[in-house]
Amino acid sequence: MAVKPPVTGQKDGDIVATPGDDNTQTQTTYTPEGSNKPVTITATKVDTNNDGVPDTWTAKNPNEPTQDLPTTNTDGKTPYIDPQTGSITFPPASVDNAKPVTMVGEKEGSIPSVYTIDLTDKTAPIIENIKVDVAVNGAGDKIVLTYDEPLDANNPPPATSFTVTGRWQKGYTNRRG
Secondary structure, three states: OOOOOOEEEOOOOOEEEOOOOOOOEEEEEEOOOOOOOOEEEEEEEEOOOOOOOOOEEEEEEOOEEEEEOOOOOOOOOOOEEOOOOOOEEEOHHHOOOOOOEEEEEEOOOOOOEEEEEOOOOOOOOOEEEEEEEOOOOOOOOEEEEEEOOOOOOOOOOOHHHOOOOOOOOOOOOOOOO
8 A cells, every 4th residue: 555645734834745755656636726616736756866765745736737737836725746755735726625625546467545634623613793784774683793714605604504692681671762
């Protein structure tokens, strides 16, 4: 079996998929930001100095299939490959954080190994402020919640995932004028 390739999140927001030590080919699947269609990058370790030993990683750019994947961060939106390690780096703006990134590591004559990282932020945001808007038909039927972090506008949570519980304090009187 081929060595399992790790996929990790970095503090700067990058996602890095690195081939296992014995991998000679990888297939990394991710969903680009703003898309619902997964894309696969196939990277191959090739012999560039004609000594019969693969020494350099290459991959085609999924956005421009006739071009190689860049080897440095060119625009903050395009994945890039380290030709020495085969690591594919996904800048934060290149990948949909609500979808997983999967790398399959292959070694000739071995069973491929798969590693998947789930990028979904499962940490609940903290409510910083609650405002009841009484201007809507004078009925007070709109509640505005302010969180300590923005919610993902492209992947909003379903309305049923929120529960708002209120408790009136003793002696409180709602007066409308």
